[in-house]
Amino acid sequence: MQSTYVYKDFTVDVEAEPVDEALGGPVLITPSGYVAVVRIGQGECAEPIASLRFGENTDRPFGTLREALMHGYAAAQRIIDGFGTVNTAVPLDNRD
Template identity: 40%
Template sequence: MKRVYIYHAVQIEVSVEIDTSGERSVTPGYGSGYVAVERITRAGLPASPAAPLRLGAADRRPFLNEVDALMGGYSAGRRMNEDLEGSG
């Protein structure tokens, strides 16, 4: 699953992958869980050479489902962009 969001002047691309780290989900029955893979670029510019970020839930475990992973990746991208705008 993959989504592209535009937030202010950046493009936040979030894709979801099954977690392969071996870390078990906190909730039985959910399998190994999901991670968000995020790439942030400035709209209209070539892709950044920086490696994509792999994000899990706040408790260092994978997200329980794909929707949580998408929204977690998007929220993290927005916060990073706001932090960068505030520091410039």
């Protein structure tokens, strides 16, 4: 399942992929969990500026589709909010 959101002039695509915990890959039966695949693009740009997977390297993937989508979108919001907080200050020389 995939959902698309707009947040602060960024397009956020979140896809919930089913996984089998034992095999670590896609399954055709009832999945043991879901991984959130998040792609962040700016404006109408077709190319994502960031593509991330959440829930894949943990002991427990997300339990439901909705949980994977919600957590993926929340993570994207935090990442986008962080884009504007990059410290570009230049240290001043210590002059005595």
